[in-house]
C-alpha cells in the first residue's frame with residue numbers, strides 16, 4: 001500500500017513510497033514497514049524513531065500534541081517523519097485503512113464485563129465450530145482461529161494488532177470472531193475502528209480501580225462498546241445491576257436482555273435449573289423457540305455464560321435447534337473451573353482474580369462439596385490493591401480452609417501483598433500463609449481429606465509466575481496434573 005493512500009482520509013502526503021506493515025513497536029519493525037511512534041505509560045515511542053529507521057522502517061508517523069503540526073512532513077537523513085495530531089485516538093482508524101475488515105463477510109462480536117469474557121467468547125467459537133463453521137477468538141488466552149490460539153500480551157491487543165489479526169481472519173474465511181474487549185482496551189482506543197456486529201455486556205464488579213480510579217469511570221469505559229453507531233445487536237445480562245440499568249436507558253432502547261432468573265424483560269431466559277455434579281439442565285425460552293439446555297459446565301455463572309453465548313448467536317441468525325444440540329458438547333475454557341481428581345479430593349484450577357469471581361466460584365463449588373472447601377489464592381502485584389481485602393473476605397466467608405499465597409507479585413514484595421490480604425480476614429489465625437505458591441498447593445493437597453474440594457484461584461491458564469519483574473515458568477494445570485499423578 002502507498003503511504004499517501006494510508007493517510008488520505010486525514011491529509012495529503014506528497015511521497016510515493018509503498019510500505020508493508022504498520023507497527024507501533026520499534027522492536028517488531030522489518031524492512032519496508034511504517035513505524036507509528038506514540039507516547040505511552042512507560043516510555044515514549046518517539047524515542048525509538050532512529051532505532052526503527054535503523055531496523056528498516058521506510059517512514060515514521062509520529063504523534064504530536066500540536067494541532068498545527070498535523071500533516072507536517074520532515075525529511076531526515078534516515079527517512080521521512082510525518083506528524084499526526086492526537087494519533088493514539090486515531091490509531092485504530094489508521095490501522096483500518098491498512099487492514100480493512102468487511103462486516104458483511106465476517107461478524108465481529110465484542111464481549112465485555114469484569115468476569116466471563118474468555119468463557120463467553122470461547123463458548124461462542126465452540127458453538128460455531130461444532131455447527132461446522134469457522135470461528136476465531138481474541139482474548140486473554142490468545143488470539144487465533146479456534147483450536148490454534150497464539151499467546152497474546154493483552155486481553156485486548158493494541159489497535160494495530162487487533163485490526164491486522166481481524167483482517168487475517170477474514171482472509172482465512174473466518175465467519176465469526178468473538179473478541180474480549182477489556183476496559184483498558186476501550187479507554188485506550190484499541191478497538192475504535194473495529195466494525196462490531198454485536199456487543200455483549202456480562203457484568204461489572206470491582207477490578208482495575210488502580211487504572212480507572214472509581215467504578216463510575218470503569219463502567220463508563222465499558223459503556224463505550226455499546227455506543228458504536230453501527231452495532232446491530234446489543235446484549236445485556238439483566239442479572240447484573242449495571243447491564244440492567246443500561247438496558248432500561250433510552251440510548252440502548254433496542255438492546256436485548258438475557259437472564260437466568262425469572263425476568264419479564266429478558267428475551268432470552270432459562271428456568272427450572274437443576275445443578276448436578278456433571279453440569280446443569282434447564283429450560284430455555286426465547287423468541288426463536290423453547291427447549292432443554294443440557295450444559296456440561298459447572299457453576300451457576302457458567303449457565304449464564306452459556307445463555308450469553310447462545311443469545312448472541314441467535315441474534316446473529318444462527319438456527320435454534322441445531323445450536324441447542326451443540327450445548328452438551330461444550331468444554332470449559334482452559335484454567336476455568338477445571339477439575340482434577342485424586343483419592344476422593346477434587347482439585348479445581350480456576351482463574352478467579354476479582355472479589356466477585358472468587359465469591360461466585362466458591363459459592364458454586366460449595367454446592368458440589370461434601371466435606372471442606374479449600375481456597376488457595378493470592379492477589380496480583382501492581383494491580384488494584386483494594387481488591388485484596390475483598391478477596392480475603394470472600395475466601396473466609398465461603399471456604400472452610402483458607403491458604404494465602406502469591407499470585408503474580410510482579411514488582412511488589414510477595415509478603416507485603418499477603419499482609420494486605422490478611423487485613424481483610426476476621427480470623428487471620430485460621431488462615432495458612434505460605435509465600436511460595438507450589439509449597440502452598442502441596443500443603444493444601446497433603447492436608448485435604450476425601451470429600452474436600454481444593455480450589456486454586458487466580459492463575460488459571462497462565463504459564464508463568466511474575467516475581468520481582470521476572471516471568472518464571474509456571475503452569476498450575478501441569479503442576480496439579482503431576483501432583484495428582486504423584487499422589488495417586
Ligand SMILES: CC(=O)N[C@H]1[C@@H](OP(=O)(O)OP(=O)(O)OC[C@H]2O[C@@H](n3ccc(=O)[nH]c3=O)[C@H](O)[C@@H]2O)O[C@H](CO)[C@@H](O)[C@@H]1O[C@H](C)C(=O)N[C@@H](C)C(=O)N[C@H](CCC(=O)O)C(=O)O
Pocket residue numbers: 024025026027038039040041042043044045046048153154155156157158159182183184185188190
Ligand atoms: C498500562 C497499560 O495498559 N499499558 C498498555 C499500553 O502500553 P503503553 O502504550 O503505555 O506502552 P509503553 O510501554 O509506554 O510504550 C509506548 C510506546 O513505545 C513503543 N516502544 C516501546 C519500547 C520499545 O523498545 N520500542 C517501542 O517502540 C511501544 O510499542 C508503545 O507504542 O498499550 C500497550 C499496547 O496496547 C499494552 O500492551 C500495554 O499493556 C500493558 C502490557 C498491561 O499490562 N496492560 C494491562 C493493565 C491491561 O491492559 N490489561 C487489560 C486486561 C484487563 C482485564 O480485563 O483483566 C488488557 O486488555 O490486557
Ligand SMILES: Nc1ncnc2c1ncn2[C@@H]1O[C@H](COP(=O)(O)OP(=O)(O)OP(=O)(O)O)[C@@H](O)[C@H]1O
Pocket residue numbers: 113114115116117118119120140155180202203301302304305333335336337350351352353356357358360361460
Ligand atoms: N459470568 C461470570 N460471573 C462471575 N464470575 C465468573 C463468570 N464467568 C467466569 N467467572 C469467574 O471468573 C474467572 C475468570 O473467567 P474468565 O476468564 O472467563 O473472565 P475474563 O472476563 O475473561 O477475565 P480476564 O479478562 O480478567 O482474564 C473464572 O475462572 C470464574 O471464576
Ligand SMILES: N[C@H](CCC[C@H](N)C(=O)O)C(=O)O
Pocket residue numbers: 155353379380381383407408458459462
Ligand atoms: N487481566 C488481568 C489478569 C490478572 C491475573 C492474575 N493472575 C493476576 O496476576 O492478578 C490483569 O492483568 O489484571
